[in-house]
Amino acid sequence: MDSINRSKASQKVTLVGAVIDFLLSVIKISAGFIGNSGALIADGLHSFSDLISDWVVWYAAKHAGEEPDEEHPYGHERFETVATLGLSIFLAIIGTGIIFDAVQRLSESSPLNHPSWLLLVAAISIVSKEALYWFTVVVANKVKSAMLKANAWHHRTDAFSSVVVLIGIFGAANGYLYLDGIAAIIVGLMIIFIAWKLGIGATKELVDTSIDAEDILKLRAALSEIKGVNSVHSLRTRRNGHKITADVHVQVNPFLSVSEGHIISVSVERVAKDCVEGLCDVTVHIDPEDDDDDAPYENLPERAQALSIINQALRLEECDYQIERTQLHYLDGSILVDFYLPLDYLQTTDAQEINNQLSSIVGKLPGYGEVKVYFS
Secondary structure, rough: OOOOHHHHHHHHHHHHHHHHHHHHHHHHHHHHHHHHHHHHHHHHHHHHHHHHHHHHHHHHHHOOOOOOOOOOOOOOOOOHHHHHHHHHHHHHHHHHHHHHHHHHHHHHHOOOOHHHHHHHHHHHHHHHHHHHHHHHHHHHHHOOOOOHHHHHHHHHHHHHHHHHHHHHHHHHHOOOOOHHHHHHHHHHHHHHHHHHHHHHHHHHHHHOOOHHHHHHHHHHHHHHHOOOOOOOEEEEEEOOEEEEEEEEEEEEEOOOHHHHHHHHHHHHHHHHHOOOOOOEEEEEEEEEOOOOOOOOOOOOHHHHHHHHHHHHHHHHHOOOOOOOOOEEEEEEEEEEEEEOOOOHHHHOOOOHHHHHHHHHHHHOOOEEEEEEEEEE
């Protein structure tokens, strides 16, 4: 599903939840005042507080679907991550509040008016919020949104809260007032546990935690089987909202052309995306050798300076061969040099003699290694 349709689906389910939360909050608060039920009033306020989280989710869903821009070149998917973390904190606060309220209700009780009506309202709340939970979680799985899953669990916490109210009202109507408080404490702990799981997942994503180790091994094995890839190292992955990004270094034959190396990198990107679901961005670094442990070329000159040093050395030795092209290979901690000369030289001069002369000159230069001469 593309980002635009994904954003629309997320906003739609969130708006439906917001409407239901508003209606339930009005009904429960009104019934609580009429029936003298503090628990139902608190549950109504809980539903009203859901409107705040619905707005946060709607806002994040709207912006997460936007295309990358100058300020957010990697996209806006982490709006969802931040919203998920915020919802987890909100759930933790609600769970803590339910526990404190339950402790207070264990020591305080008051008679109820119209308990049957209160039970009916609590039952309607349970059914509505559980249905909203399943509706939201189906959409969340379809669009792969952790934020919507968090909001779905928020709907379910409201259903749990209504279960507590239902038990409390039933117990109060039958003389077992303490059931309200005990059930509320249990549900409060469950809500805090859910908040902790959601918060841990969002935090891991914000600090660029890698994907599962099994997926890493699977990806490394798939990349190693690509023809032209000698080895794979420095494989890193991270989550960005519902997407996964990766960067990897692959070692290839050091004497391949640039275009061949590029084709191998294209294959690496394609195989990686096929291997890991949700992987949408792969950065491939082509290496001629394994540079994972050290950087042996820090003190070597780059191409322009290296050629200048070679040309200066040739002039000082009065070596005036017509060199058509010079190719440099940075390998084994030194610069290997390939000289390409016209084929006409072989009519008057021995090839080995030319190779020996150029090797002698270049070999005196610090940081330079083997010299090869080609005629064409």
